[in-house]
Amino acid sequence: MKSVLFGWYIRFLKLCAFFVPIRSNSFVILNGAGRSGSNGYLFYKYLRKEHPELNVTLVEPWPSSHLKWSVWKKIGGAQYIFTTHQPFKIKRKQISFSLWHGIPLKRMGFMAYNTKYHTNKHNMNIWQHQADYIASSSDIYETLMASCVGIDTNKFIRTGFPRLDFLNKPISKRIILKDLFDSDNEKAKIGIYMPTFRYELEDKTIMNQIESGNFFAFDDFDIVALNSTLVENNQYLIVKLHPYEMKLVSAEMKQASNIAFLNNNYLNENDIDLYELLGITDFLMTDFSSIFFDYLLLNRPIIFVSNFLKQYSKARGLLMSPYENIVPGQQVLNQKELQIILKNIDKDPYKERRNKLCTIFFEKDKNCCQSIYELTKRVN
CATH class of the missing domain: 3.40.50.11820 (CDP-glycerol glycerophosphotransferase, N-terminal domain)
Structure with missing residues (x-):
């Protein structure tokens, strides 16, 4: 009505x-x-x-x-x-x-x-x-x-697309570290996790996991262990969920030192768009979000969280497949695999593949x- x-x-x-x-x-x-x-x-x-x-x-x-x-x-x-x-x-x-x-x-x-x-x-x-x-x-x-x-x-x-112009006009990395993590770590490497909208999978289990603070919806999720891995490697993770999912995450799960949730309030209050921040990041984590195409222009490591690949392929479908031949980065199904990759993020064998994909998707x-x-x- x-x-x-x-x-x-x-x-x-x-x-x-x-x-x-x-x-x-x-x-x-x-x-x-x-x-x-x-x-x-x-x-x-x-x-x-x-x-x-x-x-x-x-x-x-x-x-x-x-x-x-x-x-x-x-x-x-x-x-x-x-x-x-x-x-x-x-x-x-x-x-x-x-x-x-x-x-x-x-x-x-x-x-x-x-x-x-x-x-x-x-x-x-x-x-x-x-x-x-x-x-x-x-x-x-x-x-x-x-x-x-x-x-x-x-x-x-x-x-x-207008937003592509702003990938190379980022705001200060120092400001983001201070604002989101209260840190001045000069060795800091910042990653950002941006999954697609998982509500459309119509799976209450996934939403319940996210509501509990398990923003990856991993079966082996452990925020303390994840934060420890990030600390050991001078890494900081920005989590940018869909607004619907962001509302589900409980406040007590946002206290990890090297993990920060980014919401639209911060962006609105500072008159910035996500793409003005994206240029300062050192790596991206996503699943099926179109953001990975734009990130190719930065040619930095991308980690693909593919624990719901089968569900998406069945419920909505992908325009290009097989998925593993399209995505230019390592895939993870659980937190154990993710932590191993985070420890070896500098060993990146996908640069040439990202460059090749970039020439296909961006003639302008x-x-x-x-x-x-x-x-x-x-x-x-």
Whole structure:
């Protein structure tokens, strides 16, 4: 019932905003990606810094039923609208740019095992009619997105993604160590663990493990032993869970000296995005998250936590397989294996493989924000 009412709410506000006149060179960014690698938010930061003469509005969270009419007027009067998820615009004359939020590894849309055809068909129609331009990094990205969502290939523009520009513009490592770990260890190596959304596996056991503080959902999880391994190797681990999972983790499990949970509050309060922090990390741990593709550009060690590979392959499916031939890093199924790899993180045999994958997924990975801005001038 709530979704139906929300749909009518959006239709009503779109109708009202339709009569707002379009203002030249007005930009609205509808950010539905929070601060976790948001192309929308980082493009907004670029515009504010490099083009202060522009009229730019950041709308977040999006979509929302709590937006003021003044915000809807800006959306209705925007010449350019940028989105991080589904494309959106109110008038045909508006120009809609889709920045999306990652190169997909897991199946989605038409390709997923756990979606419905009529929903996918509805979403395809939205993309066809609402998206004018879709940021792309490579041929393979366009192939994957077109397969999943049914996008017309002539909508893709090889601009790259705004967040890629910020991988090489990181904030201070010293500040992160102090803020998150209260440490000034000059030998520190920082890793980050970013799993995908595990709630969709519909397995209560996994959620119960996470709620108990077992953020890996390992059967042999031992936070004391894990923290000891990190201390021995001058390693610090940032844990960035999906917001839903983050709410489950009990406060008493956040006290390990070399393990810190990163939530959106810290990012919001400091006006930074995760990708402005990612560049200071020395290694990544993930499972099936698209973040590993972007991390290829840093060419640093990646550890793949694959304890739920069978479940994901069955419930949703992967776009590329076999998994072990795609991922450029060591796989772990339990904490014992993870601790061994952490002790030998510098022995990294995957550099060449990461470089090769990087050339496949990123034909465009620099000056992405500038490329998108210049595109707006050409289609004016």
